[in-house]
Amino acid sequence: GTEFHVGVIPGDGTGPEVVAEGIKVLNAAASRYGFGLKYTTYDLGGERYKRTGETLPDSVIRELKQHKAIFLGAIGHPEVAPGILEKGILLRARFELDQYINLRPVKLYEGVDTPLKNKGPEEIDFVVVRENTEGLYAGAGGVLKRGTADEVAIQESINTRKGVERCIRFAFDITRKRNKGKKLTLCGKTNVLTFAFDLWERTFYEVAKDYPDIATDYAHVDATCMWMVKNPEWFDVIVTDNMFGDIITDLGAMIQGGMGVAAGGNINPEGVSMFEPIGGSAPKYTGRNVINPLAAIMAGAMMLDFLGQEEAAQCIETSVQKAIRNDLTSMDAGKMGMGTKEVGDLISRYVLEK
Numbered sequence: 395g396t397e398f399h400v401g402v403i404p405g406d407g408t409g410p411e412v413v414a415e416g417i418k419v420l421n422a423a424a425s426r427y428g429f430g431l432k433y434t435t436y437d438l439g440g441e442r443y444k445r446t447g448e449t450l451p452d453s454v455i456r457e458l459k460q461h462k463a464i465f466l467g468a469i470g471h472p473e474v475a476p477g478i479l480e481k482g483i484l485l486r487a488r489f490e491l492d493q494y495i496n497l498r499p500v501k502l503y504e505g506v507d508t509p510l511k512n513k514g515p516e517e518i519d520f521v522v523v524r525e526n527t528e529g530l531y532a533g534a535g536g537v538l539k540r541g542t543a544d545e546v547a548i549q550e551s552i553n554t555r556k557g558v559e560r561c562i563r564f565a566f567d568i569t570r571k572r573n574k575g576k577k578l579t580l581c582g583k584t585n586v587l588t589f590a591f592d593l594w595e596r597t598f599y600e601v602a603k604d605y606p607d608i609a610t611d612y613a614h615v616d617a618t619c620m621w622m623v624k625n626p627e628w629f630d631v632i633v634t635d636n637m638f639g640d641i642i643t644d645l646g647a648m649i650q651g652g653m654g655v656a657a658g659g660n661i662n663p664e665g666v667s668m669f670e671p672i673g674g675s676a677p678k679y680t681g682r683n684v685i686n687p688l689a690a691i692m693a694g695a696m697m698l699d700f701l702g703q704e705e706a707a708q709c710i711e712t713s714v715q716k717a718i719r720n721d722l723t724s725m726d727a728g729k730m731g732m733g734t735k736e737v738g739d740l741i742s743r744y745v746l747e748k
């Protein structure tokens with residue numbers, strides 16, 4: 395059968411624990427559906443940085459490019475200054491591998507608590523397509539007269555026609571594939587960011603002509619936050635820039651039951667994509683077997699979907715839903731009613747069950 399080479403970056407804190415459970419479940423799915431997974435692990439993260447000063451060396455980038463996909467735990471270490479690992483590893487991987495889409499489903503499963511009143515799985519089921527290589531994340535800008543009373547800090551948002559268009563096209567394509575309202579909402583700030591979102595808006599409505607079967611809508615980012623809380627059922631797919639996508643997907647993670655269940659994919663449709671639980675490295679829970687591995691397990695399912703193993707991906711998702719319904723008492727660290735490893739074992743058993 396087919397064998398897929400997967401690069402694994404367990405990373406920092408609880409990353410390695412949840413990655414181990416993700417791999418356990420991936421292996422169960424591989425054995426049931428008759429394909430192979432071959433892993434190469436890379437010890438990138440805070441520990442390596444403290445030891446060697448390296449974040450993501452060019453040699454590792456070259457190797458990662460040889461894989462079919464990358465499975466990532468979490469990056470972030472309490473003893474390393476903020477920005478070094480995030481920019482040096484996570485953002486660098488996204489940029490170098492040109493993973494121009496950050497795909498973040500916001501889906502509430504039956505039995506998971508949401509802080510939203512009177513909203514359930516029927517209402518909370520949409521996808522955010524976040525542009526992942528441009529905008530405020532491009533690192534453009536500079537500082538004048540640093541440390542003086544006249545200091546000016548400039549951080550510029552880079553938006554290219556090509557970058558915006560490929561992101562919007564991807565969003566239209568996945569909207570077409572989903573079975574919901576067939577509606578794509580552009581989330582921006584056309585009333586203030588008149589250069590950037592003028593480009594986004596024009597591109598959006600031009601590309602829309604190629605998708606007459608998809609309804610289009612527009613919402614400012616502040617209003618988007620409001621609607622996500624008030625009427626999340628209005629959304630099918632949301633497309634937005636890098637910074638707004640970062641912000642609204644943390645909100646999305648909360649309404650779908652918290653960071654313990656939120657997964658995402660950094661996608662390069664023509665290249666190497668990287669899948670990750672979107673929560674951080676949660677250092678205070680490290681080694682305690684209490685962190686929720688479901689987000690990592692769902693990231694694994696997304697990875698299989700992108701590798702063309704849709705049935706196996708679906709089976710993992712169904713197994714997760716079953717565990718939530720039957721076995722888990724909460725999605726929060728330490729409150730699941732069982733440990734990290736036990737959750738991985740349980741989902742693997744469900745995956746293998748005929």
Ligand code: IPM
Binds near residue numbers: 481484
């Ligand atoms: C995310 C994270 C990253 C981001 C950080 C860690 C750089 O918040 O994946 O959403 O801002 O993209």
Ligand code: MN
Binds near residue numbers: 644
């Ligand atoms: Mn974020």
